Amino acid sequence: MSSTLVIIPTYNEAENIEEIVHRVRVNVPAADVLIVDDNSPDGTGDIADGLSDDGKIWVLHRTFREGLGAAYIAGFGWGLDRQYDVLVEMDADGSHRPEELSTLLAAVEQGADLVIGSRWVRGGSVVNWPKRREILSKGGNRYARTMLGLPVRDATGGYRAFKRETLLGLDLGDVESQGYCFQVDLTRRTVGAGFTVVEVPIMFVERVRGESKMSGQIVREALWRVTAWGIRRRYRKLRSFGRNG
Numbered sequence: 001m002s003s004t005l006v007i008i009p010t011y012n013e014a015e016n017i018e019e020i021v022h023r024v025r026v027n028v029p030a031a032d033v034l035i036v037d038d039n040s041p042d043g044t045g046d047i048a049d050g051l052s053d054d055g056k057i058w059v060l061h062r063t064f065r066e067g068l069g070a071a072y073i074a075g076f077g078w079g080l081d082r083q084y085d086v087l088v089e090m091d092a093d094g095s096h097r098p099e100e101l102s103t104l105l106a107a108v109e110q111g112a113d114l115v116i117g118s119r120w121v122r123g124g125s126v127v128n129w130p131k132r133r134e135i136l137s138k139g140g141n142r143y144a145r146t147m148l149g150l151p152v153r154d155a156t157g158g159y160r161a162f163k164r165e166t167l168l169g170l171d172l173g174d175v176e177s178q179g180y181c182f183q184v185d186l187t188r189r190t191v192g193a194g195f196t197v198v199e200v201p202i203m204f205v206e207r208v209r210g211e212s213k214m215s216g217q218i219v220r221e222a223l224w225r226v227t228a229w230g231i232r233r234r235y236r237k238l239r240s241f242g243r244n245g
């Protein structure tokens, strides 16, 4: 059996952390959980410490808030050092339902190198999102897919399971993207390295408690980085066409 680590980054998730960890433990008891907390002012880190006494729940305390991307990179490093076979990304706010985790893990067992829990494939859905969030997510995905040539409907989705070998093949040391575009960045790297990506439909549920960290700055970062990656990709293609054609 593969050993699995579910990585949950947190910033001010005091109202959510206990429930989400409980749901992971109930639904996939064999998996370990790593909470990566960036010194949340609301005490999420202390609550997490209180959960971590059964040998399956771990907490990585970081001193500064550095964004979702940096938190995941730290969590991946922690898990790779400890030889986990599968590393899962999951939000703390309940949007990524632990009840669907075994579906993602089954796709890994069947051979996928990266499994994305997808809102925008047949059978996927979003619950309680305002129309503007749906438009932003669908539009952002269409833009990323076109600019980067990605064979993926939900490249910004953050509910994912990576095989350890996939992460080891991605050169995580030079990842700079922080917000949503961290997910696009990892998708693009995974596809570019020739790994297999499989999307499984999920029901994404808008958070009920706590505050979203989504911001204009996160959207702007995604837009300029995807644009820059896309231009570089086209330039490289043209150059190699010029050389070979």
Ligand SMILES: Nc1nc2c(ncn2[C@@H]2O[C@H](COP(=O)(O)OP(=O)(O)OP(=O)(O)O)[C@@H](O)[C@H]2O)c(=O)[nH]1
Pocket: 008, 009, 010, 011, 012, 013, 036, 037, 038, 065, 066, 067, 068, 071, 090, 091, 092, 093, 095, 207, 211, 212, 213, 214
């Ligand atoms: N460690 C850490 N976690 C973060 C940081 N920013 C966001 N998170 C966590 O990352 C997860 C996703 O953040 P959300 O605020 O839900 O953002 P989102 O899912 O993109 O936006 P919504 O769809 O509006 O919820 C949550 O568990 C957050 O607590 C950060 O800077 N550091």
Ligand SMILES: [Mg+2]
Pocket: 091, 093, 095, 207, 212
């Ligand atoms: Mg969220």
